[in-house]
Amino acid sequence: MSATLARVPLCTLDDLPVGLGRPFRVGDTPIAVFRTRAGKVFAVDATCPHRGGPLADGMLAGDQVVCPYHAFRFHADTGACDQPGVCSIATYPVEVIDGAVTVTL
Numbered sequence: 001m002s003a004t005l006a007r008v009p010l011c012t013l014d015d016l017p018v019g020l021g022r023p024f025r026v027g028d029t030p031i032a033v034f035r036t037r038a039g040k041v042f043a044v045d046a047t048c049p050h051r052g053g054p055l056a057d058g059m060l061a062g063d064q065v066v067c068p069y070h071a072f073r074f075h076a077d078t079g080a081c082d083q084p085g086v087c088s089i090a091t092y093p094v095e096v097i098d099g100a101v102t103v104t105l
Helices: none
Strands: 007-012 021-026 029-035 041-045 059-061 064-066 073-075 094-097 100-104
Touching (some): 029 100
Antiparallel strands (some): 064 073, 094 100
């Protein structure tokens, strides 16, 4: 049986600090949401697969989330890690409509 996807409202665009993450929980799924200096908004898993670092506490380097524990970087679009042998993280579709930020899980 496949899971049903749902678009969930999270916050307003103004609630997201530029260059930093913000944690959210959608059902049982913890996610980290970021807004880049260029205005892009994206959502990824909230936990680093390397050592469990809280990715929402990290910062951005371009379109990459930097883990606050060991500076591993995860690409916003693909979730791929810059370190060999480290699992990628899930990414989630985000929409911003009239200043409202939603994520699809």
